[in-house]
Amino acid sequence: MKLQLAIDLEDVDGAIKLIEKTKDSVDIFEYGTPLVINFGLEGLKKVREAFPDITLLADLKIMDVASYEVEQAFKYGADITTILAAAEDQSIKDAVKAAHDAGKELLVDMIGIHDLAKRAKEVDAMGADYIGTHTGYDLQALGETPFEAFNTIKENVITTKTAVAGGIKVDTAEKIIAAGPDLLIVGGGISTVDDPAAAAKQIKAMMPKD
Numbered sequence: 540m541k542l543q544l545a546i547d548l549e550d551v552d553g554a555i556k557l558i559e560k561t562k563d564s565v566d567i568f569e570y571g572t573p574l575v576i577n578f579g580l581e582g583l584k585k586v587r588e589a590f591p592d593i594t595l596l597a598d599l600k601i602m603d604v605a606s607y608e609v610e611q612a613f614k615y616g617a618d619i620t621t622i623l624a625a626a627e628d629q630s631i632k633d634a635v636k637a638a639h640d641a642g643k644e645l646l647v648d649m650i651g652i653h654d655l656a657k658r659a660k661e662v663d664a665m666g667a668d669y670i671g672t673h674t675g676y677d678l679q680a681l682g683e684t685p686f687e688a689f690n691t692i693k694e695n696v697i698t699t700k701t702a703v704a705g706g707i708k709v710d711t712a713e714k715i716i717a718a719g720p721d722l723l724i725v726g727g728g729i730s731t732v733d734d735p736a737a738a739a740k741q742i743k744a745m746m747p748k749d
């Protein structure tokens with residue numbers, strides 16, 4: 540099981556400082572969608588230049604023009620990028636091909652999907668590396684969590700690795716780790732606490748080794 544730190548609420552220098560603090564416990568660093576919007580792929584490039592050896596996911600949440608956007612993420616330094624499960628099947632298939640042609644990986648984000656079982660089965664047949672359960676900030680604000688959705692998605696996926704995100708914190712990590720995701724994504728639960736290094740270390744210590 541891998542730990543991904545989603546960096547959403549920082550500027551590029553803040554992201555670099557957060558990576559520096561947490562890199563002993565984190566497997567994958569996410570250059571989050573707000574950073575993509577605020578600082579573009581040039582910001583991603585700066586993070587890559589600062590840390591040539593980390594695994595970096597660019598959370599582009601692609602919806603269309605899939606091959607091109609996937610290629611751009613990799614050109615600017617990502618190892619993994621994301622497309623929405625709500626995109627057309629053709630876009631997801633194009634994104635998978637573009638990622639694998641580049642020797643990189645793709646995560647399909649299930650945010651906003653209501654028939655989770657049906658779409659999980661469909662996405663599972665498209666060859667992506669990860670399928671991500673995701674309760675976004677706007678539903679977290681209404682008290683929603685990703686736990687139940689994760690179980691539904693996991694039950695309907697055979698070959699694709701599973702990821703889960705959405706408000707996971709030190710005190711809720713154990714419950715979701717027990718459900719067995721391949722990739723646990725934590726943002727604010729690490730980045731907004733007083734001691735991000737300690738939070739990352741605590742969560743990593745709860746996880747089974749790969």
Ligand SMILES: O=C(CO)[C@H](O)[C@H](O)COP(=O)(O)O
Pocket residue numbers: 545546547569571572598674675676704705706707724725726727728
């Ligand atoms: O993609 C995202 C928001 O759309 C976040 O990166 C993801 O939800 C993880 O962050 P948090 O743990 O703070 O919810």
